[in-house]
């Protein structure tokens with residue numbers, strides 16, 4: 001069945017709609033990009049899928065099951081944020097292992113943490129604190145924390161926006177590889193058109209909370 005389905009999903013803050021009647025589906029293993037200018041509702045859509053915001057109107061299905069009222073931890077997914085949001089007093093090893101310890105406090109998670117670190121080429125950063133890492137390294141650790149549990153859905157909210165252009169380009173390729181290697185369904189939020197075009201199997205364009213278009217990148221700007 002479909003990995004993710006939104007049916008006429010809306011989000012209201014007070015009297016105004018941040019997201020209005022958005023419908024789309026994401027197939028298992030697909031890489032879908034949500035593209036649009038700042039304030040158009042991209043993060044809100046992602047946060048509703050993650051369960052971090054309530055859905056005001058409409059229905060969300062995850063793996064074919066109605067999911068509006070599932071708690072975030074009941075959803076088999078994890079999220080990477082623009083500001084990384086690493087725990088500042090934990091080493092990379094502890095940050096990456098944290099989701100695993102939550103699930104099973106007694107087990108030894110070092111092998112799983114090290115396998116994830118190898119995937120991200122950060123084996124030599126495992127004993128450092130976030131404050132001892134560069135921006136790009138922090139984002140790799142944040143991705144490690146998100147994927148150490150091997151979620152079936154991987155959500156990324158402007159993960160590269162705070163990095164310089166060279167790193168953005170490099171990590172873009174890495175994200176593509178990691179998503180494929182995990183075989184995860186990936187939703188990726190960005191305002192950067194070239195990022196969207198290079199990463200997405202399909203690109204959903206949002207404007208003022210409304211879904212304008214949803215198509216493979218090569219068809220985005222094709223004339224009818």
Ligand code: ADP
Pocket residue numbers: 013018036037038039040041042043044045
């Ligand atoms: P984007 O991710 O595309 O930048 P957001 O989803 O963050 O857009 O925001 C969409 C709209 O909803 C914006 O107008 C924003 O100001 C508003 N918004 C987002 N979160 C809240 C909130 N917690 N309370 C009120 N308004 C919000």
Ligand code: ADP
Pocket residue numbers: 038039043082158
């Ligand atoms: P982004 O655009 O990168 O998603 P924002 O800076 O818009 O991030 O939002 C950061 C946080 O502030 C989010 O939790 C969002 O819900 C909240 N937020 C955004 N816009 C508003 C707003 N107008 N009023 C209250 N909270 C908001």
